Amino acid sequence: MLPLDVAPLQGDAASAARWLLGALLVRVLEDGTVLSGRIVETEAYDQHDPASHTYRGRTKRNAAMFGPAGRAYVYLSYGMHWCLNVTAGQSGFGAGVLLRGLEPLEGVSVMESLRGGARGRLLTNGPGKLAQALAVTDALYGHDLTLPPLQLFGGGRVPQRDTVTTTRIGLSRGAEAPLRFFIRDSPWVSRKAPLLN
DNA sequence: GATAAGATTAACT
DNA sequence: GTTAATCTTATCC
Numbered sequence: 001m002l003p004l005d006v007a008p009l010q011g012d013a014a015s016a017a018r019w020l021l022g023a024l025l026v027r028v029l030e031d032g033t034v035l036s037g038r039i040v041e042t043e044a045y046d047q048h049d050p051a052s053h054t055y056r057g058r059t060k061r062n063a064a065m066f067g068p069a070g071r072a073y074v075y076l077s078y079g080m081h082w083c084l085n086v087t088a089g090q091s092g093f094g095a096g097v098l099l100r101g102l103e104p105l106e107g108v109s110v111m112e113s114l115r116g117g118a119r120g121r122l123l124t125n126g127p128g129k130l131a132q133a134l135a136v137t138d139a140l141y142g143h144d145l146t147l148p149p150l151q152l153f154g155g156g157r158v159p160q161r162d163t164v165t166t167t168r169i170g171l172s173r174g175a176e177a178p179l180r181f182f183i184r185d186s187p188w189v190s191r192k193a194p195l196l197n
Numbered sequence: 198g199a200t201a202a203g204a205t206t207a208a209c210t
Numbered sequence: 211g212t213t214a215a216t217c218t219t220a221t222c223c
Contacts, residue, residue, distance in 0.1 A: 053219095056220080059219080059220090060219095061218080061219070075218090076216095076217070077218095078215080078216070078217080078218095079215080079216035079217030079218065080215065080216055080217080
């Protein structure tokens with residue numbers, strides 16, 4: 001697998017989100033256990049978007065998204081679930097890509113354990129599930145995703161005909177924007193939004 | 198200082 | 211399909 005090229009993440013968030021489909025995400029736990037998977041579902045957010053955490057400017061929480069591309073932006077959702085984003089765009093512009101679905105590859109049994117016994121498509125078909133399966137918390141906030149223990153490889157290899165674009169999930173504002181992307185027919189995609197194409 | 202809402206999930210009817 | 215769990219952040223006193 002090729003090392004991560006951050007250049008494709010430095011453009012707009014939607015392009016970054018499409019490019020991340022098919023990329024390999026590798027997590028190395030403290031005991032050396034390797035967990036990995038292929039990104040199959042993403043959503044794009046930027047500071048012009050009312051649904052984005054960066055819409056109202058830089059804060060302590062969203063600071064990572066205003067930094068360089070290719071870092072981890074981790075936030076706590078609904079007081080319970082950590083969610084992992086890849087920062088995008090140029091420094092000074094608040095943008096990122098939420099990782100919503102992962103096809104598990106290595107360390108599946110350890111992921112199942114981290115997920116409290118969930119298996120199959122239920123293992124990683126959602127942003128909170130994905131982060132829990134890879135033991136991602138705010139301890140990795142701002143982490144450079146070109147380096148262990150959480151690292152991206154590849155990207156930009158999925159033909160557009162194999163992807164689907166829809167509206168994003170769980171939003172009350174900006175809900176109409178077609179900024180969710182996933183790999184067609186992947187079982188590890190959450191299926192709650194109407195298809196646009 | 199108080200309160201409402203939220204880029205979710207799992208359990209339940 | 212509906213709802214509880216759980217807590218940070220944003221927004222308004």
